[in-house]
Amino acid sequence: MDPYPKPLRDLISQLKRLPGIGEKTATRLALFILADRANLSGELSSCLKRVSEQIHLCPVCFNLTDSQRCAICRNPERDPSLICVVEEPSDVLALESAHVYRGLYHVLHGLISPLSGVGPEDIRLSELIERIRTSQVSEVIVATNPSVEGESTFHYVAKMLQDAHLSVNVSRIASGIPMGGELKYMDQVTIASALRYRRSLKDI
Amino acid sequence: MDPYPKPLRDLISQLKRLPGIGEKTATRLALFILADRANLSGELSSCLKRVSEQIHLCPVCFNLTDSQRCAICRNPERDPSLICVVEEPSDVLALESAHVYRGLYHVLHGLISPLSGVGPEDIRLSELIERIRTSQVSEVIVATNPSVEGESTFHYVAKMLQDAHLSVNVSRIASGIPMGGELKYMDQVTIASALRYRRSLKDI
Numbered sequence: 350m351d352p353y354p355k356p357l358r359d360l361i362s363q364l365k366r367l368p369g370i371g372e373k374t375a376t377r378l379a380l381f382i383l384a385d386r387a388n389l390s391g392e393l394s395s396c397l398k399r400v401s402e403q404i405h406l407c408p409v410c411f412n413l414t415d416s417q418r419c420a421i422c423r424n425p426e427r428d429p430s431l432i433c434v435v436e437e438p439s440d441v442l443a444l445e446s447a448h449v450y451r452g453l454y455h456v457l458h459g460l461i462s463p464l465s466g467v468g469p470e471d472i473r474l475s476e477l478i479e480r481i482r483t484s485q486v487s488e489v490i491v492a493t494n495p496s497v498e499g500e501s502t503f504h505y506v507a508k509m510l511q512d513a514h515l516s517v518n519v520s521r522i523a524s525g526i527p528m529g530g531e532l533k534y535m536d537q538v539t540i541a542s543a544l545r546y547r548r549s550l551k552d553i
Numbered sequence: 554m555d556p557y558p559k560p561l562r563d564l565i566s567q568l569k570r571l572p573g574i575g576e577k578t579a580t581r582l583a584l585f586i587l588a589d590r591a592n593l594s595g596e597l598s599s600c601l602k603r604v605s606e607q608i609h610l611c612p613v614c615f616n617l618t619d620s621q622r623c624a625i626c627r628n629p630e631r632d633p634s635l636i637c638v639v640e641e642p643s644d645v646l647a648l649e650s651a652h653v654y655r656g657l658y659h660v661l662h663g664l665i666s667p668l669s670g671v672g673p674e675d676i677r678l679s680e681l682i683e684r685i686r687t688s689q690v691s692e693v694i695v696a697t698n699p700s701v702e703g704e705s706t707f708h709y710v711a712k713m714l715q716d717a718h719l720s721v722n723v724s725r726i727a728s729g730i731p732m733g734g735e736l737k738y739m740d741q742v743t744i745a746s747a748l749r750y751r752r753s754l755k756d757i
Contacts, residue, residue, distance in 0.1 A: 354617060
């Protein structure tokens, strides 16, 4: 016999769909939500409703937004000649947290991955070409993760722009030992990359 | 600048109120909920709403229920002369999972803890006395955790029932080495308890 009433059991099942949350954690969260006197369930419920109703993709860069265009595309201080191509919206947050980049973004919502059945037409690549074609873009920085899929997407983007005869520079974010990292803990590919793309003293 | 739109930021803040969920996990969950195509946000939102609307405490044992009385109190096969006293609803689940106990429960919703300002009147103790007074109860099993608060609540319950001159047996769940546990990893108090409450061969 299940000692929990059905609405609680349903909430536990739904919480279990979240990444990294199993039966025990879902039960703990559900009981916490229920025991909370500060109306956590009401607040969460209305937040979830608002998120699904109000959040959509920016028609220009496909970042998440609740207004017509996203805050970055709307910002007149951002440099529209630079486009940074990323896999997903959380990558925009990561890059913004460095406070270095002042251009615009383009969120692909995926990476080319033949093994998972994701082809170039499944991600926002045609929109990227169209965007570069219709605006003054001087450089496209491909900031996908340094994984097999990230690298192949980078090469695909470079080839695609070349084939379209668009006069735009394509660059790739640097790969190497992260700040504070230690050589002895690094994998071979990272070390090889750090050596291969070493900078000459005069460039530093 | 916050690159996330407000409804998403609000959802992250609410998720952060859950136990064990910090900024990074909350962001990951919120983005997962948003990216999910199977309407996770809608399902979760309606589950939360139903939970807060339909779940209440059973007026007899104070376990969680969505009907007039809880499933255990309603079950005619449970022995009404046995009451197992626990701290919170999740303890009922833990005890039920052992498939051994066939009596009823009484959920205190807390333990006596003077340090946290929780006194006997803050938990469901007067309701327990009243329940024992008005029904045929032969034994009260106190199954609070073997912590300082759990032990003092046990002693308080025992004294309370004695003072009320109720002819009911009070017992405490056993404390000792858990099955599969190893002596060398056990704390002194557990080992002392296992020795002190050793069973004679004839009782096994």
